[in-house]
Amino acid sequence: MTTSGISRRSALRMFGIGALGVAGAGTLAACAPSGGSSSSNGGDTKAKDFAFTSWSLNEEAAKPAVEKIIAAWEKAEKSKIRTVSYPYNEYLSQLTLKLGGGETTGAVQLDIAWLGAVAQMGKLADLSAAAKKGGYTDVGVKSGVYDGVQYGLPWTTGSIGLIANSKLLEKAGITEHPKTTEEFEAALRELKGLGGGVVPYAAATKVAQLKDIFPWMQTFGCTLLDGDKVTIGDDASVDAVTWYKKLHDAKLIAADVDRFDARALFGQGKAAFYDDAIIGKGATAAQSKDKTLADAMQPVTRPVLTSGDTPRALLWGHVIAVAKGEGQEAATEFALHATSDRATTVEYFETLALPPATTQGLADPKVKDDAFTTAWTEQITKTATGSPFWQFAQNAQIEEAVAKQVQAVLVGGAKPKDAMKQAGKEVADLIKR
Structure with missing residues (x-):
């Protein structure tokens, strides 16, 4: 499968809204919340401020935990993260329309099942260098790979x-x-x-x-x-x-x-x-x-x-990808921090029971002492694979x-x-x- 991109109509078919046609797609795009750059995926890749698009920010249980990660980053880095959120069931269609139109930049939360289809649009950055710094598990790293390229950093890896x-x-x-x-x-x-x-x-x-x-x-x-x-x-x-x-x-x-x-x-x-x-x-x-x-x-x-x-x-989990363009470098560092910083990932686990994707995170007593999570990771996730x-x-x-x-x-x-x-x-x- 190539990474030359997918057609707009093919993308819509993937989300079950192909019957809307091109006119319907335009309506969806017009109604979607704005996020990232308002013009294109261009811009200053070294900008300290960037956007973060996430469905977790739209969920009552997860929102406070994600907002805490964002606030800590903004304070430490003296930068501003513009947040964009869509409900999970609408997320992929909204994201693809905005990303395809050049209106989404920065960090992007993705279900691992969507990574391949989104990567084919040619809008995501290669995060291979960042992945080498994260200390991720082998299965976690693989969850963010499509067509041999590391497009996502594993936020939580399960099955x-x-x-x-x-x-x-x-x-x-x-x-x-x-x-x-x-x-x-x-x-x-x-x-x-x-x-x-x-x-x-x-x-x-x-x-x-x-x-x-x-x-x-x-x-x-x-x-x-x-x-x-x-x-x-x-x-x-x-x-x-x-x-x-x-x-x-x-x-x-x-x-x-x-x-x-x-x-x-x-x-x-x-x-x-x-x-x-x-x-x-x-x-x-x-x-x-x-x-x-x-x-x-x-x-x-x-x-x-x-x-x-x-x-x-079946592999299950979330990754953070980064769209090319405005704030790309800072968004990559944020994605690395959110997914691999030990204290951050352990606190995220304590709040939402989502296991870390790093060896250090899984070894932390607060995670390791959870018998269910440890057994699941060792007995099920260890041999899990994504759907072909x-x-x-x-x-x-x-x-x-x-x-x-x-x-x-x-x-x-x-x-x-x-x-x-x-x-x-x-x-x-x-x-x-």
Whole structure:
């Protein structure tokens, strides 16, 4: 994939607003809050003042923590940071329109899933030199790389993996976490025997979250993408979906479940396993009436098909990128400070439970003594990888295309082999656009 840029229409398709057309895009741009330079991505790269665009500044829980980092920087460096924020669900579309129009400069918060698509616009600075100073973990560094270039400095690095309710496991007589898919299925059957409405595995079965099938496909041996070739539709992907269907039909997983449903079930003590990001512990425990649930929540390494295989997990996290132009150098130093300064990253963790992406940060007693975070980092994030489809502007459509075919299998509307063949064809067609 080249970094020559993506078309405006391709960018809009990525955000699910392609139907708006060019006129709609203009309306969005006109309504977006202003940020950075008002003219272009040019300007004095050595300027001390710069902009910081972030969705966290739009969130009640995160805003005070981010504002504290900004205030400390401004005081120490005697500079001014102009803040720009959009809600997370609108963030990528707004950012791309403003960045593409030359109206966004400075530091930019990015979900790692968006890095490739934004980097292709050709507006981001190479942060390779800064990354060498940060002391980041290997997986953290990789989360900020696209096409061999370091475009982002890792702010928090985690993954999406399995969480277990140890109370239910103990009640079912399960003393060790299952290590293979065969052991996992056997454990789910034991959990089903508990009755009482317990869902052994609150797996995603709604289209919105059925991208969770990808790590299971990889577990069964499907690479998803091999070079330019889409491998969905191969025997491994069919085996994975056939297995998922078996779990569904045996009522080991439930119909019509997304991440929020799974959290609710888990919080009610009605689910033994579910998939979530590392921050899921706090989100799920907070909404549960069981105030001891947090202590019962355990990270679980995804079971492998064959003993000795590498466990699969989807990388998750945020990076800070820097747009070329006004204040570029100062914004880079700010990004380095916010993501690697030990005291700053540890305090950020204490406030939001977002793990540092540096070895020093993870080794700090305030982080290391958090058993859940340490276990998650060592057991799940250590082998997590990004989706091979993140590099494409059509990533959201790709995930939806596969999800719809998997759901068709679950409800009995299609056979696994036919559905995966169709999914692979649709993904290949999307990539060619």
